[in-house]
Amino acid sequence: MPDYLLQLDRHLFHFINHDLGNAFFDVLMPVLRNRLVWIPLYIFIFVFCLCRYKKSGAIIIVFLALTFGVADFGSATVIKSTYKRVRPCNDPAMTATIVSRVPCGTGYSFPSTHASDHFAVAVFLSMVFYRRYKWILAVGLLWAAAISIAQVYVGVHYPIDITCGAIYGTLTGLLLGWAFWKINPNFRHEI
Numbered sequence: 001m002p003d004y005l006l007q008l009d010r011h012l013f014h015f016i017n018h019d020l021g022n023a024f025f026d027v028l029m030p031v032l033r034n035r036l037v038w039i040p041l042y043i044f045i046f047v048f049c050l051c052r053y054k055k056s057g058a059i060i061i062v063f064l065a066l067t068f069g070v071a072d073f074g075s076a077t078v079i080k081s082t083y084k085r086v087r088p089c090n091d092p093a094m095t096a097t098i099v100s101r102v103p104c105g106t107g108y109s110f111p112s113t114h115a116s117d118h119f120a121v122a123v124f125l126s127m128v129f130y131r132r133y134k135w136i137l138a139v140g141l142l143w144a145a146a147i148s149i150a151q152v153y154v155g156v157h158y159p160i161d162i163t164c165g166a167i168y169g170t171l172t173g174l175l176l177g178w179a180f181w182k183i184n185p186n187f188r189h190e191i
Helices: 003-019 023-032 037-083 114-127 135-153 160-183
Strands: none
Touching: 003 135, 003 160, 023 135, 037 114, 037 135, 037 160, 114 160, 135 160
16 A cells, blocks of 8 residues: 555544544444344344345345355455555554454455445445435435544544445445346335
């Protein structure tokens, strides 16, 4: 990574991790990134899809799982093992200045798998339901962005990690949303 980009990344990290620090975010941000918090939302999505759309709902769930799987595997296994970027909380140049709000973890930092997964899911669901629920795009992207920024706030990712994770997740969600519409074009009549 070019030196000027690395410096910008570290300055943005410091701004989010330090300068935005407050008691409210110290409670909220670790909760946002906790997967147990998301389980009720995913259960709701599954139940909603199956009850409201029956067979098409089952197809949505399969594509949603595929979207999540592609985003997760691509970022956590393929890209991270290729780039091997150290997390800021494990970076000797950064550890003295980081406010660690959660345990650091041992994995690599680039890209953020949280960002990849959540942007993929948000974009996929937006592509599927936007015609009926216009608000889903704004809510989905805000939800994914909040979880992504929480990763920087707690000290486990750099801003470039979440940005690239968000881009990868968005592309994954778009691709699988497009594939859903190709396989299930009649869903337009159900929505």
